[in-house]
Amino acid sequence: MHMQSKILKKNRILKNGYKISSDFYDFVNDEILPGIDIEEETFWKSLTELLTEFIPRNKELLEVRENLQSQIDRWHLDNKSQPFSQKKYQPFLTDIGYLVPEKKNFSITTENVDDEVATIAGPQLVVPLMNARFAINAVNARWGSLYDALYGTDVIGDENGACKTNQYNPIRGNNVTQYAKLFLDNSVSLKDASHSDVVAYSIVDNELTAQLDSGRSTSLTEQKKFVGYNGSLNNPSAILLENNGLHIEIQIDANDKVGQSDSASVKDILLESALTTIQDCEDSITAVDAEDKIIVYRNWLGLMKGDLTEVFNKSGKKITRTLNPDRNYLTPFGKPLKLSGRSLQFIRNVGHLMNSELILNAKDEEVPEGILDGMLTSLIALHDIKEHDIKGKSTFANSEFRNSKQRSIYIVKPKMHGPEEVKFCNDLFTRIEDVLSIPENTIKMGIMDEERRTSANLKECIREAKDRVAFINTGFLDRTGDEIHTSMQAGAMARKDQMKNEKWISVYENRNVRIGLLAGFKGKAQIGKGMWAIPDQMSAMLKDKISHLKAGANCAWVPSPTAATLHVMHYHQIKVIDIQNKLLDEYRDENASRKDDLSDLLTIPLLKNRESLSEEDVQNELDNNIQGLLGYVVRWINQGIGCSTVPDINNVGRMEDRATLRISSQHICNWLQHNILDEQQIIDSLKKMAIVVDQQNSKDTTYQSMSPDYDKSIAFQTAKDLIFKGKDQPSGYTEPLLHLRRIEIKKKFKKTVQENSSNRPD
Numbered sequence: 001m002h003m004q005s006k007i008l009k010k011n012r013i014l015k016n017g018y019k020i021s022s023d024f025y026d027f028v029n030d031e032i033l034p035g036i037d038i039e040e041e042t043f044w045k046s047l048t049e050l051l052t053e054f055i056p057r058n059k060e061l062l063e064v065r066e067n068l069q070s071q072i073d074r075w076h077l078d079n080k081s082q083p084f085s086q087k088k089y090q091p092f093l094t095d096i097g098y099l100v101p102e103k104k105n106f107s108i109t110t111e112n113v114d115d116e117v118a119t120i121a122g123p124q125l126v127v128p129l130m131n132a133r134f135a136i137n138a139v140n141a142r143w144g145s146l147y148d149a150l151y152g153t154d155v156i157g158d159e160n161g162a163c164k165t166n167q168y169n170p171i172r173g174n175n176v177t178q179y180a181k182l183f184l185d186n187s188v189s190l191k192d193a194s195h196s197d198v199v200a201y202s203i204v205d206n207e208l209t210a211q212l213d214s215g216r217s218t219s220l221t222e223q224k225k226f227v228g229y230n231g232s233l234n235n236p237s238a239i240l241l242e243n244n245g246l247h248i249e250i251q252i253d254a255n256d257k258v259g260q261s262d263s264a265s266v267k268d269i270l271l272e273s274a275l276t277t278i279q280d281c282e283d284s285i286t287a288v289d290a291e292d293k294i295i296v297y298r299n300w301l302g303l304m305k306g307d308l309t310e311v312f313n314k315s316g317k318k319i320t321r322t323l324n325p326d327r328n329y330l331t332p333f334g335k336p337l338k339l340s341g342r343s344l345q346f347i348r349n350v351g352h353l354m355n356s357e358l359i360l361n362a363k364d365e366e367v368p369e370g371i372l373d374g375m376l377t378s379l380i381a382l383h384d385i386k387e388h389d390i391k392g393k394s395t396f397a398n399s400e401f402r403n404s405k406q407r408s409i410y411i412v413k414p415k416m417h418g419p420e421e422v423k424f425c426n427d428l429f430t431r432i433e434d435v436l437s438i439p440e441n442t443i444k445m446g447i448m449d450e451e452r453r454t455s456a457n458l459k460e461c462i463r464e465a466k467d468r469v470a471f472i473n474t475g476f477l478d479r480t481g482d483e484i485h486t487s488m489q490a491g492a493m494a495r496k497d498q499m500k501n502e503k504w505i506s507v508y509e510n511r512n513v514r515i516g517l518l519a520g521f522k523g524k525a526q527i528g529k530g531m532w533a534i535p536d537q538m539s540a541m542l543k544d545k546i547s548h549l550k551a552g553a554n555c556a557w558v559p560s561p562t563a564a565t566l567h568v569m570h571y572h573q574i575k576v577i578d579i580q581n582k583l584l585d586e587y588r589d590e591n592a593s594r595k596d597d598l599s600d601l602l603t604i605p606l607l608k609n610r611e612s613l614s615e616e617d618v619q620n621e622l623d624n625n626i627q628g629l630l631g632y633v634v635r636w637i638n639q640g641i642g643c644s645t646v647p648d649i650n651n652v653g654r655m656e657d658r659a660t661l662r663i664s665s666q667h668i669c670n671w672l673q674h675n676i677l678d679e680q681q682i683i684d685s686l687k688k689m690a691i692v693v694d695q696q697n698s699k700d701t702t703y704q705s706m707s708p709d710y711d712k713s714i715a716f717q718t719a720k721d722l723i724f725k726g727k728d729q730p731s732g733y734t735e736p737l738l739h740l741r742r743i744e745i746k747k748k749f750k751k752t753v754q755e756n757s758s759n760r761p762d
Contacts, residue, residue, distance in 0.1 A: 011023070015044045016044070018362075019364070020044070021290040021357065021358050023290060024290055027297070028040075028379075036386055054368075054427075054428055062353065064417075065731060068096060071096050072096075075089075076489035076491075084491070084606070086603065090598070098418075100457050103460065105519075106463055108524055108525060109467050110467060111441070113524060116343070117410070117525065120245040121244070121571050121575075122273070122554075122555060123273060123564040125557070127277060127284070128642055128643050129281055130285040130287055132309075133321055135299055138277045139324075140323065143272060144562065144565030146269040147173075147268045148562070149566050150180065151176045154536070154537065154538055155542060173261070177262060181195040188225050188243055198264040201264060203233040207220075208223070208226040208239060227242045228240035228330060228331050237253065238329070244571055246275075246568060248272070250269055251270060252267065253267045272568065273565040276526075279345055280643075281347065281350055282351070285642040290357050292640075297376055301380045306400060307401075309321065309322050323341075323342055326338050326340055327341050347377050350370050352370050352421060356368075359372065374432055374443075382436060384409075385442070409442055411444070411445060413446060414475075414478075415733075416451065418454060419460040425445065426464055440467075443468060445468050447462065447469060450473075450475030451479065452479065452482045456598065459515050471525055471528065472526070473512075474528070474529060477659035477660055481662030483605065484667055491604075492607040493667060494608070495621055504601050511597060511601060513551055513553060517580055518584075527552065528554075528555045530557055531558070531559060531655060532545055532559060535560055541558075545570060548570075549573075613676070622671075622681060623688070625667055626668065626719075627689040628648055628660065630689050630706070631646040633715055633719045634703075634715040634716075634719075637745055638745060640742065642658070644656065668682065673727060682723060722737055
């Protein structure tokens with residue numbers, strides 16, 4: 001039963017001066033707390049004390065951001081009459097505290113990190129936690145069909161009759177199996193033979209034997225790569241192989257349609273694909289009120305308990321999606337072997353900026369959402385990591401669906417600005433651990449290196465969380481948005497498609513790896529790279545994304561389970577730890593001359609040869625930015641879609657989230673600020689591109705057009721606000737305006753439903 005509490009108007013519960021949404025209060029008491037041995041009154045007392053302690057610090061940090069930005073703006077304006085001087089700029093940033101001194105070298109001491117994070121390199125998915133189906137699909141993407149991934153994407157070309165058709169195309173299927181067998185040859189090779197030559201696999205004397213079409217038999221070049229099987233020794237149904245810590249399962253079935261056409265009866269090749277998944281509470285979702293936020297927390301609860309399900313209709317059939325169980329095999333010596341059927345889950349909390357109506361303070365002000373996220377997502381994770389004593393035996397509530405074997409909680413923290421904000425987060429996690437009675441540093445921190453002040457001070461940011469940091473990742477998109485906003489008054493920025501060629505971006509990516517490795521990340525934590533943003537261009541991804549491994553990153557983001565299965569082939573080609581060892585040797589070579597790259601990192605990407613911009617160049621840049629902005633905003637506002645594949649101006653589908661929106665809005669704002677654009681040009685482009693976006697979404701029956709009545713379109717008005725109010729938005733973030741308008745849409749919809757209900761005849 002709930003402890004007695006004072007019930008306020010508008011369904012709020014009064015606790016220690018804080019007014020808690022009654023729906024949230026009931027959700028925590030009825031769904032989260034049972035099973036983790038924390039009393040209701042104890043939890044709410046602890047949470048309100050935590051808020052009282054950390055809200056003032058959160059507010060102070062946001063004020064520091066505003067103060068620093070104000071000083072930077074003033075410096076640029078005061079020096080506008082002179083050529084920009086990097087030699088004056090950097091000391092100024094140091095004087096105001098934007099840059100902090102780098103202290104002596106150190107190594108992180110993070111312990112109890114799961115292998116998927118510490119020692120095995122592989123793809124990483126980021127998925128909107130608000131969508132249960134997507135969340136489950138991502139977790140289940142630990143294993144993926146290579147045949148399906150190849151057959152359904154442009155990795156296999158359409159030449160010579162191999163195009164995709166409504167029915168299975170055996171020509172395309174044959175190209176798929178040839179490609180997959182070549183992958184096996186490169187990853188788990190046979191002695192003097194190809195897997196394409198095999199007519200049967202068997203296990204003889206605890207070793208894998210392959211009978212060839214020539215009549216002779218052979219074995220693996222490295223027999224240690226054979227780690228398990230299913231079925232009988234003479235006629236296995238599955239062969240389990242391991243390369244670079246990643247598993248490959250050759251599935252054999254002579255009765256299967258695909259297996260019947262294969263010389264060795266191979267029906268599919270499964271690859272261990274998405275080793276880790278970030279369940280996202282932030283950029284990819286549209287949680288704007290208590291109702292939305294409870295959905296997010298409830299989905300996380302289902303994942304941590306292992307009982308999250310989603311029922312949906314597909315092609316007229318009712319489908320129930322659940323979490324995959326673990327996979328069972330026999331070792332070459334006949335002993336049981338169990339492998340996880342699911343990716344290891346991180347959760348990305350929100351940053352320090354936004355507030356939540358879940359709880360109000362005594363002045364009816366919303367409390368910081370990031371503090372609530374830290375407490376609630378950790379509380380929910382106790383269902384995964386907390387042991388229970390049942391009849392004298394220690395066990396776990398979700399033992400069939402364990403997430404962290406090391407009993408750790410992995411929280412990615414985005415959009416932190418500099419070391420003092422990382423320290424705040426570290427202190428918050430320490431207090432949460434104390435409140436929840438779990439060992440210190442149980443909560444592992446992921447630091448998103450996506451804000452300019454963090455990337456410039458990355459070493460000291462890591463130092464502040466050196467006992468719990470388990471992840472750093474570059475975020476080019478948000479980093480670019482922050483670059484534009486921070487330097488708004490410095491001058492007009494380079495064209496958006498030229499940003500990746502600017503000096504700072506390559507330095508930014510390289511520094512992230514170098515600082516992470518020198519801080520001891522190898523074998524303890526992930527160093528990540530960003531998203532491949534074009535889901536339909538998998539062939540290009542296979543050509544380009546291997547560069548992330550060559551740069552020393554041991555994980556990189558992919559946009560789908562299919563992309564994870566394709567990208568993981570890179571990790572069979574390259575052993576990332578060897579790359580990291582080589583890089584460390586270079587970094588530690590005292591004789592190697594390495595220029596201090598901070599100056600390059602802080603080189604502002606200003607537009608060069610502004611006078612060479614034609615009117616057509618300006619219009620094309622504007623239209624491109626606005627089309628992408630509208631294409632994303634209209635789905636966010638009207639449909640509550642926080643991340644999706646949005647057609648660009650050339651009808652190429654691109655993954656869009658708030659980071660891409662931040663760039664587009666800030667770039668237009670910057671060019672308006674420096675008189676490359678005028679207000680009427682922007683309005684005209686908005687109207688023109690709204691028609692284009694409406695046409696691109698014409699087949700979506702739930703889509704609400706912005707044209708021709710632009711004034712009544714809340715989505716269109718939101719797009720205008722993001723541009724014309726963009727300079728004044730904190731750090732150029734889009735969330736405040738998006739949330740405001742989405743709430744307006746939701747209230748309007750609920751009002752319409754109520755009116756229709758009241759007008760319905762009995």
